[in-house]
Amino acid sequence: MIQHGDCSPKLSVDLPELLTRVENDRELLRELLRIVKEELPCLLQSLQEAVIRGDNRGVEVTAHTIKGMLANVSFARAAASAACLERMGQQCVPQGLPEELARLEQEASLALAELETCCTEIIR
Amino acid sequence: MKILVADDDAISRCMAQKTLEREGYEVLVVENGSSAAECLSSDEGPRLALLDWVMPGLDGLSVCRQIRSRSNHPYVYMILLTSKESKEDMVMGFEAGADDYLTKPCDPKELKARLRAGQRILQLQDKLTQEARQDPLTRLPNRTFFLDQLARCVTRAKRHPDHMFAVLFVDIDAFKIVNDSFGHFAGDQIIMQIAERLVTSVRRDDLVSCSADVTGPVRQSGEDTLARMGGDEFTILLDDIRDASDGIRVAERIQQKLVSPFLVGGQEVSITASIGIAISGTGYSTAEDILRDADTAMYRAKALGRSRYEICDPAMHASAVGRLKLETDLRRAMDRDEFRVHYQPIVSLRGGRIIGFEALLRWQRAGFGLVMPGEFVPVAEETGQILVIGLWVLREACRQMRAWNQQFPSDPAFTVAVNISAKQFAQPDLVTEVERILREACLNPHCLKLELTESVTMREVERAARIFGELKSLGVCLSMDDFGTGYSSLSQLRHFPLDILKIDRSFVSEMEGSTESYAIVQTILTLGRSLGMEMVAEGVESANQVNLLKSLGCEYAQGYYFSKPVDQEGMVEVLLKSSGSAYRLPQQSVLHQNVIRE
Numbered sequence: 001m002i003q004h005g006d007c008s009p010k011l012s013v014d015l016p017e018l019l020t021r022v023e024n025d026r027e028l029l030r031e032l033l034r035i036v037k038e039e040l041p042c043l044l045q046s047l048q049e050a051v052i053r054g055d056n057r058g059v060e061v062t063a064h065t066i067k068g069m070l071a072n073v074s075f076a077r078a079a080a081s082a083a084c085l086e087r088m089g090q091q092c093v094p095q096g097l098p099e100e101l102a103r104l105e106q107e108a109s110l111a112l113a114e115l116e117t118c119c120t121e122i123i124r
Numbered sequence: 125m126k127i128l129v130a131d132d133d134a135i136s137r138c139m140a141q142k143t144l145e146r147e148g149y150e151v152l153v154v155e156n157g158s159s160a161a162e163c164l165s166s167d168e169g170p171r172l173a174l175l176d177w178v179m180p181g182l183d184g185l186s187v188c189r190q191i192r193s194r195s196n197h198p199y200v201y202m203i204l205l206t207s208k209e210s211k212e213d214m215v216m217g218f219e220a221g222a223d224d225y226l227t228k229p230c231d232p233k234e235l236k237a238r239l240r241a242g243q244r245i246l247q248l249q250d251k252l253t254q255e256a257r258q259d260p261l262t263r264l265p266n267r268t269f270f271l272d273q274l275a276r277c278v279t280r281a282k283r284h285p286d287h288m289f290a291v292l293f294v295d296i297d298a299f300k301i302v303n304d305s306f307g308h309f310a311g312d313q314i315i316m317q318i319a320e321r322l323v324t325s326v327r328r329d330d331l332v333s334c335s336a337d338v339t340g341p342v343r344q345s346g347e348d349t350l351a352r353m354g355g356d357e358f359t360i361l362l363d364d365i366r367d368a369s370d371g372i373r374v375a376e377r378i379q380q381k382l383v384s385p386f387l388v389g390g391q392e393v394s395i396t397a398s399i400g401i402a403i404s405g406t407g408y409s410t411a412e413d414i415l416r417d418a419d420t421a422m423y424r425a426k427a428l429g430r431s432r433y434e435i436c437d438p439a440m441h442a443s444a445v446g447r448l449k450l451e452t453d454l455r456r457a458m459d460r461d462e463f464r465v466h467y468q469p470i471v472s473l474r475g476g477r478i479i480g481f482e483a484l485l486r487w488q489r490a491g492f493g494l495v496m497p498g499e500f501v502p503v504a505e506e507t508g509q510i511l512v513i514g515l516w517v518l519r520e521a522c523r524q525m526r527a528w529n530q531q532f533p534s535d536p537a538f539t540v541a542v543n544i545s546a547k548q549f550a551q552p553d554l555v556t557e558v559e560r561i562l563r564e565a566c567l568n569p570h571c572l573k574l575e576l577t578e579s580v581t582m583r584e585v586e587r588a589a590r591i592f593g594e595l596k597s598l599g600v601c602l603s604m605d606d607f608g609t610g611y612s613s614l615s616q617l618r619h620f621p622l623d624i625l626k627i628d629r630s631f632v633s634e635m636e637g638s639t640e641s642y643a644i645v646q647t648i649l650t651l652g653r654s655l656g657m658e659m660v661a662e663g664v665e666s667a668n669q670v671n672l673l674k675s676l677g678c679e680y681a682q683g684y685y686f687s688k689p690v691d692q693e694g695m696v697e698v699l700l701k702s703s704g705s706a707y708r709l710p711q712q713s714v715l716h717q718n719v720i721r722e
Contacts, residue, residue, distance in 0.1 A: 068207040
C-alpha cells in the first residue's frame with residue numbers, strides 16, 4: 001500500500017534550481033513555461049481518462065511522462081505527486097488514485113501560477 | 125558534432141536542445157524511438173545520442189539494442205536520459221547497450237561533461253578502428269579493410285549484375301632476396317616506396333585522385349581501394365569498371381611504374397611484380413572467392429616467368445577447383461583403399477628373361493578411373509602425403525615380390541624396384557622403415573632395389589652417402605633413376621655405392637633418330653660399366669631400340685616393347701605363360717644400325 005506521505009512535499013517551484021538548469025537563459029525559461037501551459041493540460045486529461053478506465057499501465061506511463069516534465073521545470077511537489085501516481089499505476093493500486101490525481105492537478109496549477117509570476121518578475 | 129535527442133516530452137527536448145546547441149553541437153530532435161533508430165542507422169547519422177527510455181512505440185532500451193545489434197556501422201555513444209531512477213533500471217539500461225545513464229532532471233553541466241567523456245571514447249574508438257584497418261608500415265588499408273570493401277562490392281554486384289569490379293593481386297617478385305640481401309629495414313623502405321608507386325598507378329583519370337602522401341590516414345582512390353595484405357603482397361579493388369581492359373590497364377601501369385629502380389642506402393634495386401586479375405563477371409558469391417582467384421592468377425603469372433599479369437579465366441578457376449578436389453580426394457584415397465601398384469617387367473637383353481619388375485603407383489580414383497602418378501604425385505609431395513603413400517607402395521611391392529618368388533621360383537630370384545621420393549629420402553627413419561618392411565614381408569633384401577633420382581643424391585651429398593651405406597648394409601640394391609636428366613656430378617657419383625644406372629627414356633626414345641642421344645646412351649653405358657654397375661634402359665618401345673641397346677652392351681631394358689605396367693593379376697598371367705624366356709627378342713636390324721652410324 002502506498003502512503004500519500006511517501007511523496008515528500010517540497011516547494012511548489014524550486015526557482016534557483018530551475019535557473020541553474022536553464023543556465024539563466026530567460027528566453028528558454030519563457031519557452032518552457034509556454035510548453036508546460038500547452039502540454040500539461042493534455043497530459044493531465046490523458047491521465048484522468050486512464051484513472052477512470054482503471055488502466056493501470058496507462059496511469060503508470062502518463063504519470064511517468066508528467067513526472068519527467070514537472071521535474072525538469074522544478075515543480076517539486078507536483079513532480080512528487082506524479083511519481084506517486086506512477087508507482088500506484090505500476091503496482092496496480094487503484095485505491096486513492098482519484099485523490100492523488102486531484103492533488104497533482106492542484107500542485108501543478110499552483111506551481112504553474114508561481115512560475116508564471118516568477119517569469120514575469122524575472123523578465124521585467 | 126551531431127547529436128540526436130530523442131524524447132517524447134517537449135520540455136526535455138527543448139532543454140536538451142538549447143543546452144547542447146550552446147555547447148556547439150548540431151542537434152537533431154525526434155519524438156519517438158522509431159525515428160531515433162532510423163536517424164542513427166542512416167549513413168551520415170549522429171555518433172552521439174541522448175535517448176529517453178519511455179517513449180511511444182519503440183522505447184529507448186529497444187533503440188539501444190537495435191543499434192548495438194548492427195555490424196559494420198560506426199559506433200554510436202548512447203546516453204539514456206530518463207526519469208527511471210532505480211538501480212535495476214540502470215542495470216537494464218546498460219545491459220541494453222547504453223554507454224551512460226542519467227536521470228531527470230539533469231544538471232546541464234553534468235550532461236555536457238558526460239558527453240565530452242563520450243566524445244573522448246568515440247575518438248579513441250575511431251583511432252583503434254582506423255589502426256585495426258590500416259597497415260602500419262604503408263598506412264594503406266589492410267586486409268581487413270580490403271575484404272570489407274570487397275564484400276560490399278560482391279553484395280552490390282549480386283543486386284546489380286551489370287555492376288562490374290576487378291581485383292588485382294600484386295606480388296613483388298623475389299622480394300625475399302631483397303630482404304636477405306639488404307636486411308628487413310631496407311626491405312620495409314622499399315615496400316613503402318612500392319606503395320607510393322602503386323598509389324599513383326591505381327589512380328584513374330576519371331576519378332578523384334588519391335594522395336601519394338603515405339603518412340596520411342587510410343586512403344582510397346575514388347572508388348578504388350589499394351591495400352597491403354602483408355609482406356610483399358598488395359591488392360587493388362577497382363570498382364565500377366567497364367570490362368576486363370580496365371584491370372589490364374592498371375596492371376600495365378603498375379609494371380610501368382615499377383620499371384625505374386628503387387634506391388635503398390645509395391644502392392639501386394630493381395623490382396618487378398607478378399599480378400593476378402579476377403573480374404567480377406564470373407558471379408562470385410563471396411569476397412574470399414574472388415580474392416582467391418586473383419591470387420591463383422598471380423601464381424600463374426609467377427609460373428609463366430614473373431613480371432607479368434594474368435587474368436583468371438573460367439578454365440583457371442576450374443583448374444584451381446580441380447586441384448582442391450584432388451587434394452581432398454587424395455587425402456581420403458588411402459582410407460578408401462584406392463591406391464594400386466602396377467608392375468612393369470625388367471627384361472634381360474641376353475635372352476628375354478624377366479629378371480624383375482618396377483613397382484609403379486596408380487590411383488583408382490572414384491569417378492575418374494585410373495590416374496597416373498604424374499597427375500597426383502606432385503600434389504602428394506607438396507602436401508607431404510607422399511610419405512604415407514611411399515611406404516605403402518614399398519610394403520605392397522615387397523609383399524608381392526615375396527609371393528611371386530614363392531609362386532614362380534627362379535634363379536636368381538625376381539627383384540622389385542621401388543621409387544623413393546626426395547621427401548622420403550629426407551626422413552630420418554627411412555632405413556629403419558625399409559628394414560622393418562623387409563622383415564614383415566619376409567623378403568630377401570637383395571630382391572629389393574630402391575630407385576632414387578639424381579636430385580636426391582646431389583642435394584646433401586654427405587648425408588646421402590651415409591644413408592646409401594646404411595641401406596646397402598641391409599643388403600638392398602640401389603639404383604639411380606632417370607640418369608642423365610638431372611644435375612649429376614660424375615665425380616660424386618663414384619662415391620655412392622650404386623648398383624644400377626637407369627638410362628632415362630628421353631635418350632632411349634631419341635637414339636634411333638638422333639646421333640646425340642645415341643652418343644649419350646653409349647657414354648652412359650660406358651660410364652656405368654666402368655663403375656661396375658648394371659645398366660637398365662627405360663622406355664624401350666621398338667625392336668630397333670632393343671637391337672641398338674644390345675649392340676651397345678646394355679644388359680637390361682623395360683618399356684612398352686615388352687609390356688606396359690600391368691596390375692598384379694595381369695603380371696601373373698604373363699608369368700604363368702612364360703617358361704624361362706618370357707619375351708622373344710628381335711632379330712638384329714642391320715639397316716637401322718647403318719642409318720644411325722651415318
